[in-house]
Amino acid sequence: MAEARIAVKIAYVLSHPDFSGGVKVVFQHAWLLQLQGHDVTVLGCGPKPDWLDVHVNYIDYSQGEPRLGRQDLVIGTYFTTIPIAEAMNLGPVVHFCQGYEGNMVHLANLLPQIEATYSRPLPTLAVTPHLMRFLSERFGRPGRVVSPPIDAAFRPSLRLWPRKQPWIFIPGVFESQVKGVRTALEAVRLLRDSGLSCRVLRCSVLPMTEEERGILEADRYLLHVPCKEVARYLRQCDLMLFASLPIEGFGLPLLEAMVSKVPAIASSIPSVQFMGGDDLTLVPPGDSAAFAVQAAQMLGHHRLWHKARKRGYHAAQKFHPRVIAAQLLQAVHWARETSRLAV
16 A cells, blocks of 8 residues: 555656547546546647546647656557657556557558557556457457546436436447447337337537438437536436447446436447446347337336436446546556566
C-alpha cells in the first residue's frame, strides 16, 4: 500500500481527440489517476475536446513538440500512437488497448502495420479479459485488465413501467459493422410489423445516411451530443438494443444503459458476457428476429422489465469509479515495474 502513495508521472498519447467513447475512457482514467495524487497529462493531436467535462492537464502536440519533463510511463492508445509516443522520448511506453484494430474491416489495408505494432512485447492494459487474453495468446503481450468506469452523468430515473409507446435506444455508427446497428434497426422494424408501436432514439457521431434511413428512420437522432445530454435522453428510454459483434472491445453505451436502469437486449459476445453475464438478456449476434422476440417479451411484461432494470444496475456496480481506480492503480504500478525490468 505504501507504493500507492508515490506520485507517478504519466502521459497518455491520443491521436486526434475525436468525439468517441475511446477518447472519453482515456480522459476518465487520467482523471481517476489524478484524483489519487498522480501527475497526469493527456497529449492529443488537436484541441482539447469541448464535449468532455473532465479536468486534466492537456497538451495539443500538433502545435509542436510537447514541453513535458521525463515521465514514469507514457501510455499509447490507438495503434498509431505507439510510434508517436516513442518518438517523443518522454519515458517507457505502455499500450492501452480498447479493441484490436486488426479486426476492423475499414482498416484491412493497414493490417501489416497493425500487426507489426502489436508484435512488440509492450506492457499492455486492456479493457476486458477476453481482449487481454487474445493479445497475450496472439502476440505474447504481458498485461493487466483495466475497464472503463461508470460516468456519473448516467443515473436512473424513477420509472414504474415501460411506456405504451416505448422509446428504444440504439447507439453506434451505422457504417461500423462491429456496432450491429443494422441488426438493431431491423429488429425494431419487426417489432412494428408485429403491431408494437415503438419509437427509436439513435445516437451517433456521424449523420444518418440514406442507407440507414432506408431500413428505418429514427424518431430522434442525436448527433455529436455531449455526454450529459445523452445521459438525459437515455434515462427516459424504455429499452436498449445493443447488437455489437464479437470483436467489440467493451461496449460503453451498454454500461451507460445498465447504470441508467434501462433494460437491454444485447448480443451474446465476450465483452457483454464480461459486463453483465446472466444479469443481461442475451441473444445471438446478428439475429434481428431474436432481438425482436426478446424486446417484445421485455416490454410486454412489467415484472420482467423491472427485474432487468435492477439486475443490470447491480451488474454495473463492478465498474464503479472506486473499483476501477483500484484496478488502474495496480495496473500502473505493474506497468512501471515491468518497464523497469525491461531496461
